[in-house]
Amino acid sequence: MTIHKEGSVSIGLAALFVLITNGLIRYVWGGPEWFATTWLVASIIFFFIILQFFRKPTRLIPVNSKHVIAPCDGKVVVIEEVIETEYFKGPRRQVSIFMSPINVHINWNPIAGVVKYFKYHPGKYLVAWHPKSSTENERTTTVLQAPNGVEVLFRQIAGALAKRIVWYVKEGQQVAQGSEMGFIKFGSRVDVYLPLDAKILVNLEDKTTGGITVLAELK
Missing domain, CATH: 2.70.70 (Glucose Permease (Domain IIA))
Structure with missing residues (x-):
């Protein structure tokens, strides 16, 4: 299982979103710890949803002209x-x-x-x-x-x-x-x-x- 080439931009943007929002919440906004932890977990789940969408499975194609x-x-x-x-x-x-x-x-x-x-x-x-x-x-x-x-x-x-x-x-x-x-x-x-x-x-x-x-x- 690999990642399809069409996912490079979307996955990169998703990773950037996760890093920036978590950095802002934890080090700039300084909100409550429970919110920062909840957002971290939610954003990581979001990232893996995007990642799985662009998965590229290896398949053996059964060729048959009919x-x-x-x-x-x-x-x-x-x-x-x-x-x-x-x-x-x-x-x-x-x-x-x-x-x-x-x-x-x-x-x-x-x-x-x-x-x-x-x-x-x-x-x-x-x-x-x-x-x-x-x-x-x-x-x-x-x-x-x-x-x-x-x-x-x-x-x-x-x-x-x-x-x-x-x-x-x-x-x-x-x-x-x-x-x-x-x-x-x-x-x-x-x-x-x-x-x-x-x-x-x-x-x-x-x-x-x-x-x-x-x-x-x-x-």
């Missing part, structure tokens, strides 16, 4: 047929995964292939489980085309707490299944849009492990 693997840790909150209006402009099977603040927030590429389409959308910060978060929140849309021509679309979606989406892909890039696609800071969601004939292998409320859990099997 499988669509979970792009993130979290819980399956949506499985339904929808009309995808940005790229496919037609019916697709949507699987959505909600990422709580305690989940690892790295995003993995669900299949191997070429990035056929990518777009960043600025937007709102509705709670990640809100039905309109997929179309109104800050988000990215990525479409991967497998070697056999099958296309899978997935979206990084910012939540009420998430204020920054990071991505490492661009159109025309060849990506490996399970390689890092990006990172979303704090609570968020990822939507995956699959062909209608894909066999869904997860159920609502299932917990997913990014890069490992198999969401669906492609024809």
Whole structure:
């Protein structure tokens, strides 16, 4: 287990906050000892919460060209047929995964292939489980085309707490299944849009492990 590169600034600021506030309380303000001790404990807990958020686990990715693997840790909150209006402009099977603040927030590429389409959308910060978060929140849309021509679309979606989406892909890039696609800071969601004939292998409320859990099997 290591710390992800996206956490360097946030962790540094959190450490600075802990040091400065504790120094001010203990040596400048000179308040009661019980308050200084309570703040010390609370600020250290806060620091470790930030630290664990940016953890980077070591995972062995089971590569399979027929499988669509979970792009993130979290819980399956949506499985339904929808009309995808940005790229496919037609019916697709949507699987959505909600990422709580305690989940690892790295995003993995669900299949191997070429990035056929990518777009960043600025937007709102509705709670990640809100039905309109997929179309109104800050988000990215990525479409991967497998070697056999099958296309899978997935979206990084910012939540009420998430204020920054990071991505490492661009159109025309060849990506490996399970390689890092990006990172979303704090609570968020990822939507995956699959062909209608894909066999869904997860159920609502299932917990997913990014890069490992198999969401669906492609024809």
